[in-house]
Amino acid sequence: MRVGVAKEIKSDEYRVALTPAGALELIKRGHEIVVESGAGVGSAFADTLYERVGARIGTVEEVWESSELLLKVKEPVRAEYGRLREGLTLFTYLHIAADEPLTQALIGSGVTAVAYETVETGRGALPLLAPMSEVAGRLSTQAGAYFLEKPFGGRGLLLGGVPGVAPGRVVIIGGGIVGYNAAIIALGLGAQVTILERSIDRMRHLEEILSGRVTLLMSSTLQIASSVEDADLVIGAVLIPGALAPKLVTREMIGGMNAGAVVVDVAIDQGGCVETSHPTTHSDPVFVVDGVIHYCVANMPGGVPITSTKALTNATLPYVEAIASLGLRSAVAGDPALAKGVNVLAGKVTYEAVAEAHGLDYTPLAEALGL
């Protein structure tokens, strides 16, 4: 199959949808790879690195017009709508339940749109969202530790302490992928870590894998209030699938924290789980409310594109290989997880939540494919 890799044109997006290593794997399986010139530069992959493994470098027109399967990271922006066409399978993050103009553009163009974020295993895991949660979780502790330093407005506290001086207290609300990854970095730094969860099964699992090195507490309003009051760093990492994040940390709780303490609200992309949060950017990441530093960057993985690109393509490559080698129809017929990723096909909405969000007709994928 002819597989294209587009350069991201959305502002502040430096990731690319395929690494040279991934390109080589596809080339070895007999596929042809065309990479848009400069697509990998933001992730430290120069055009020559792709050429060296046998990929071709092309213009934006060549990549969009000649590909059968087009790989991207972010959803097409308006300037790209005109490039969508019948006969093209687009594989990227889409998030179209919240984007009616793009939904209409996908339907009107006849493109087949497969969304990373809705690829879902039988056990409800989201394998193409997980790597970005791993990155954001690890980065959250790093960002928190940085802003706790006095010159950056923080309390002036070293999370790990030193012999004879107590470590800092990190409170993580939500012990899923983000929360677990935040915890292992905090433990690595030597901090004292508490995770508040509301799933007992998840807490049992965390107890097993973290071998008792963290305090695990049932999440409740009262428990959050008392844990947050003493914390040096609070990390908001909850998720209620398909819903806005609940405001678990209230303004009053923030008011009771130490001046210079830090809150990293990772759940900000779902509205945030801290009442005083609002989205920020990498160029202006923090603001202060009641003396507490708030870090609320909505696209945290974008700050470390080299790591994020590699983590993302590690996860997407098996699906890319399946689509390229089998064709979309056979690939989705053989893999229900990938089938869940198909949002729009031949002008029909094949993902129920997207149809519901925009009041459009829903066509089951099997019907749209005539399976």
Ligand SMILES: NC(=O)c1ccc[n+]([C@@H]2O[C@H](COP(=O)([O-])OP(=O)(O)OC[C@H]3O[C@@H](n4cnc5c(N)ncnc54)[C@H](O)[C@@H]3O)[C@@H](O)[C@H]2O)c1
């Ligand atoms: N800002 C960013 O750049 C960025 C990047 C990746 C993920 N995220 C966001 O981070 C959040 C967490 O993602 P994840 O992949 O870890 O999700 P996840 O589903 O793996 O984990 C969420 C956890 O929150 C727990 N939870 C739900 N309600 C709770 C409550 N009231 N109290 C305590 N725990 C509760 C769940 O039981 C679950 O274990 C999501 O909102 C996600 O969108 C943000």
